[in-house]
Amino acid sequence: MTTATAAxxxxxxxxxxxxxxxxxxxQRTTLAAWGFAAPFVILFLVFLxxxxxASFFMSFTDMTTRDLRSPLNVEVVGFANYIALFxxxxxxxxxxxxxxxxxxxxxLTMALALLIALGLDKGIxxxxxxxxxxxxxxxxxxxxxxxxxxRFILQPDGLLNAFxxxxxxxxxxxxxxxxxxxxxxxxxxxWRNIGTLMVIFLxxxxxxxxxxxxxAMVDGANVFQRFGHxxxxxxxxxxxxxxxxxxxxxxxxxxxxxxxxxxxxxxATLSAAMYTYDQFGFGNYxxxxxxxxxxxxxxxxxxxxxxxxLGRKD
Amino acid sequence: xxxxxxxxxxxxxxxxxxxxxxxRGTRPRWWLYVVLTLGVIAMIMPFVWMILGSFKTxxxxxxxxxxxxxxxxxxxxxTELFGRLDFATYFTNSVVVAVAVTLGNIVFSSMVxxxxxxxxxxxxxxxxxxxxxxxxxxxxxxxxxxFVLTANLGLVNTYPGLILPFLITPLGVFLMxxxxxxxxxDIIEAARIDGASEWRIFLRVIMPLCGPAVATLxxxxxxxxxxxxxxxxxxxxxxxxxxxxxxxxxxSVGQNAAEYGLMMAGAVVVIVPVLIVFVLLQRFFVQGIxxxxxx
Numbered sequence: 001m002t003t004a005t006a007a008x009x010x011x012x013x014x015x016x017x018x019x020x021x022x023x024x025x026x027q028r029t030t031l032a033a034w035g036f037a038a039p040f041v042i043l044f045l046v047f048l049x050x051x052x053x054a055s056f057f058m059s060f061t062d063m064t065t066r067d068l069r070s071p072l073n074v075e076v077v078g079f080a081n082y083i084a085l086f087x088x089x090x091x092x093x094x095x096x097x098x099x100x101x102x103x104x105x106x107x108l109t110m111a112l113a114l115l116i117a118l119g120l121d122k123g124i125x126x127x128x129x130x131x132x133x134x135x136x137x138x139x140x141x142x143x144x145x146x147x148x149x150x151r152f153i154l155q156p157d158g159l160l161n162a163f164x165x166x167x168x169x170x171x172x173x174x175x176x177x178x179x180x181x182x183x184x185x186x187x188x189x190x191w192r193n194i195g196t197l198m199v200i201f202l203x204x205x206x207x208x209x210x211x212x213x214x215x216a217m218v219d220g221a222n223v224f225q226r227f228g229h230x231x232x233x234x235x236x237x238x239x240x241x242x243x244x245x246x247x248x249x250x251x252x253x254x255x256x257x258x259x260x261x262x263x264x265x266x267x268a269t270l271s272a273a274m275y276t277y278d279q280f281g282f283g284n285y286x287x288x289x290x291x292x293x294x295x296x297x298x299x300x301x302x303x304x305x306x307x308x309x310l311g312r313k314d
Numbered sequence: 315x316x317x318x319x320x321x322x323x324x325x326x327x328x329x330x331x332x333x334x335x336x337x338r339g340t341r342p343r344w345w346l347y348v349v350l351t352l353g354v355i356a357m358i359m360p361f362v363w364m365i366l367g368s369f370k371t372x373x374x375x376x377x378x379x380x381x382x383x384x385x386x387x388x389x390x391x392x393t394e395l396f397g398r399l400d401f402a403t404y405f406t407n408s409v410v411v412a413v414a415v416t417l418g419n420i421v422f423s424s425m426v427x428x429x430x431x432x433x434x435x436x437x438x439x440x441x442x443x444x445x446x447x448x449x450x451x452x453x454x455x456x457x458x459x460x461f462v463l464t465a466n467l468g469l470v471n472t473y474p475g476l477i478l479p480f481l482i483t484p485l486g487v488f489l490m491x492x493x494x495x496x497x498x499x500d501i502i503e504a505a506r507i508d509g510a511s512e513w514r515i516f517l518r519v520i521m522p523l524c525g526p527a528v529a530t531l532x533x534x535x536x537x538x539x540x541x542x543x544x545x546x547x548x549x550x551x552x553x554x555x556x557x558x559x560x561x562x563x564x565x566s567v568g569q570n571a572a573e574y575g576l577m578m579a580g581a582v583v584v585i586v587p588v589l590i591v592f593v594l595l596q597r598f599f600v601q602g603i604x605x606x607x608x609x
Contacts, residue, residue, distance in 0.1 A: 030435040035512075037426045058458065133593060144584070148562065191356075296451065
């Protein structure tokens with residue numbers, strides 16, 4: 001920058017003043033800007049970026065509770081933690097459970113949220129706020145508190161089975177059944193996440209060009225054709241975004257099994273995040289870090305897949 | 315719909331009176347109301363049941379078949395919660411932590427957001443890139459080293475230990491930056507010409523215009539902190555530092571798990587304050603979600 005200014009100064013003797021002033025101005029704003037950024041940057045490095053990097057290195061060591069006060073004395077073990085992880089049937093089982101949770105939970109949540117958003121967007125003129133608040137309420141509440149309520153709802157003599165009894169169905173002991181425990185938690189997660197996606201879809205639907213919709217109507221397109229040819233293409237970026245954030249959220253599946261089933265019965269609801277937490281609790285810090293990086297990798301891979309399939313332009 | 319169909323929008327405004335036009339396309343459909351109302355009832359049923367349950371005795375909750383309304387409503391659960399179980403302390407802890415976290419996020423996110431949105435400086439792209447990357451890293455990744463760090467700083471079971479890791483969030487920075495980008499540069503230039511310093515511009519010109527963004531950030535971080543569970547569960551090791559979700563989770567396992575009425579009242583204490591805040595501020599909130607979500 002200094003050489004450029006100097007060159008400009010020799011080339012056009014009348015012009016240099018403003019340029020140099022701008023260069024000095026830029027230096028001054030750089031200083032001021034880092035002044036604004038400094039508190040954030042320090043906290044960011046210490047409490048976010050630092051731990052992310054540290055976790056990565058820890059996953060290649062043998063760190064346990066005994067190294068808590070002297071983390072630098074640990075020994076490097078290479079990929080031993082990762083190899084051990086993939087030889088642990090419990091970890092593999094937790095990955096399968098997390099996979100089932102994501103594969104069923106994410107599309108189900110998205111489909112229901114989209115249907116509700118479409119209904120609210122076009123068909124509802126009165127009480128819109130009431131509907132919005134109602135569908136959104138589960139999102140703002142503490143998962144721990146809500147998990148406790150659901151535990152009662154899912155009991156053998158709980159509200160859900162009382163409801164099913166009206167139709168003559170005798171419901172199972174949801175949370176104690178190896179078959180039904182995971183579906184129960186999926187049901188709960190769907191209930192809890194519909195609101196977020198509904199709002200995102202509602203915002204996305206506002207971007208759907210109204211003229212195209214009306215033009216399609218004039219051409220005699222039915223409601224499904226209009227959805228497929230007008231709404232869907234315009235909504236594609238929103239759907240991709242929703243799929244990615246829901247995927248990330250569902251892969252981190254933790255609080256529900258923690259409060260409701262402790263991962264049981266017989267590890268039927270053990271998730272990868274729950275496994276990581278268990279290992280942390282046992283003091284296997286390095287092992288827990290490795291598990292968390294496997295989960296992170298899974299999140300990156302899932303997001304890439306979603307970008308690949310949903311992000312393409314037609 | 316089978317009647318005269320306007321060919322284009324331009325002709326439509328000529329042919330059809332405005333009021334009539336608005337009605338077309340948004341014709342109320344009774345079946346939609348029915349379906350969506352049933353949906354809303356299903357969504358809020360757990361809350362209704364929880365609130366009703368908190369006024370029931372444990373015996374009444376357990377009895378089968380389930381009765382919906384409490385037979386003799388009682389406040390015993392609440393008096394026991396705040397008396398014997400000391401939920402007042404946990405409530406205070408939750409408020410202290412959530413307020414500190416919220417203030418930190420507003421101050422630090424606004425400052426760095428201003429720099430990223432309106433100032434030109436070396437390293438800007440790198441800084442914003444890092445913020446975006448960390449936005450996608452799941453919390454579980456930082457968990458173990460963060461605990462090691464907190465332990466080494468001697469902050470386990472302290473307020474700073476509960477608060478410090480959450481004083482900044484990439485999402486907060488992202489939100490403030492996106493909002494500030496939409497503010498016109500002219501007002502900043504004008505203030506600069508008048509000789510105002512960058513700090514003065516930030517405090518007197520920019521921040522007063524950031525009301526909607528600050529409101530959104532406040533709600534998001536306050537609720538996030540209020541409902542945070544995993545970190546306080548690990549860092550708060552004695553009862554005097556428990557936050558509400560931690561206390562509730564720990565009381566709801568083991569022998570206390572049988573005390574249904576008490577658990578329901580505990581859930582109400584955790585949930586209802588934020589539900590009230592949400593209902594009062596839901597307009598900002600829903601906008602904010604759309605704002606952070608779509609950009």
